[in-house]
Every structure is written in C-alpha cells, then in structure tokens.
Amino acid sequence: MFREMRRGKQLLSMEETIAVMERCTNGTMACLGDEDYPYSVPLSYVYYNNKVYFHSAKAGHKIDAITKHSKVSFSVIDEDTIVSQEYTTYFRSVIAFGKARITEGEERLEAFRALVEKYSEDQPEEAKHREITGCTQACIFAIDIEHITGKEAIEYVNAKRK
Numbered sequence: 001m002f003r004e005m006r007r008g009k010q011l012l013s014m015e016e017t018i019a020v021m022e023r024c025t026n027g028t029m030a031c032l033g034d035e036d037y038p039y040s041v042p043l044s045y046v047y048y049n050n051k052v053y054f055h056s057a058k059a060g061h062k063i064d065a066i067t068k069h070s071k072v073s074f075s076v077i078d079e080d081t082i083v084s085q086e087y088t089t090y091f092r093s094v095i096a097f098g099k100a101r102i103t104e105g106e107e108r109l110e111a112f113r114a115l116v117e118k119y120s121e122d123q124p125e126e127a128k129h130r131e132i133t134g135c136t137q138a139c140i141f142a143i144d145i146e147h148i149t150g151k152e153a154i155e156y157v158n159a160k161r162k
Helices: 013-024 060-067 105-120 124-135 153-161
Strands: 025-030 038-044 047-048 053-058 071-083 089-102 138-152
Touching: 013 047, 013 071, 013 089, 013 138, 025 060, 038 053, 047 105, 047 153, 053 060, 053 089, 053 105, 071 138, 089 153, 105 124, 105 138, 138 153
Parallel strands: none
Antiparallel strands: 025 038, 025 071, 047 053, 053 138, 071 089, 089 138
C-alpha cells in the first residue's frame, strides 16, 4: 500500500528513524482540508508508544479536517544544513502515515503527561500535575502510525561508510 523509498541507500534504520522522532520538537501534519485542498499545519508533538500525539483546540480547521477524513501524514526535519558550494542541503527527515483520532480516558492522560514532560520537564511536579488534570479545553490527538520512514542525505550515508 505504501511506496518504497526510491533512494533506498538513504533510508534510515528504524532505530535512527525513531531517534529523530524522539528528539525533534515540531513537525507538520498534512490532511485533507476544506473543499479537499491539502492542509498542512505545524504542530508541537511527542512520539510516545509508537504514536504521534499532539494537542488541539476543540474547534477549527484541523479538527474539522481530521473528523472528515482521518488519514494524515506527519513529517519532521531533523537536519537541514545548506552546502552552498554543492548547491544542496545535507538533510535528515522522517515521514509517517497513519490515522488521526481524538484520545480519551487513560490514553489522553498518558499522552498529555508525555507532552508536558517533553516541553516542560523543568517545571515543578505539582505544576505539571495541575496542568494535566485541570486542562479540559484541549483535545489530545493520536496518529496511529501505519508506515514510517526516515531518510538522510547521501553525504551522511557515505560518511558513515568511511
């Protein structure tokens, strides 16, 4: 169902792909928006339990698009160094495909905890707990990943071989 990467030598291992997902702090989710126009939106996220979790308001373009059609793609760029003399960039990125859904119950709490830990780990435990249990305005979404690949510039591949 999902295409194989055309430049297979540049494919990251699953371990490297997961490491990119864990260390990046933002990505873009693409979905089918109003009148079937593509809609790509930047998100803060956490990769947790092999899923992508993010928060959202309870109303708006993002939630309308996901409710209409749950299939999405999510991408992150880990590295993007311009190498002007070579007319290129040295890059590392990941793209995931899956279905987005609103989380509930214990999954919502766990995902919210993971988001808070990723972005506010230096805050006092009681403040984090208040944020997690007291916030009822936000939806927490999960992207259940069906396919994920990472890719890096051929220059990084060649450097690893040396």
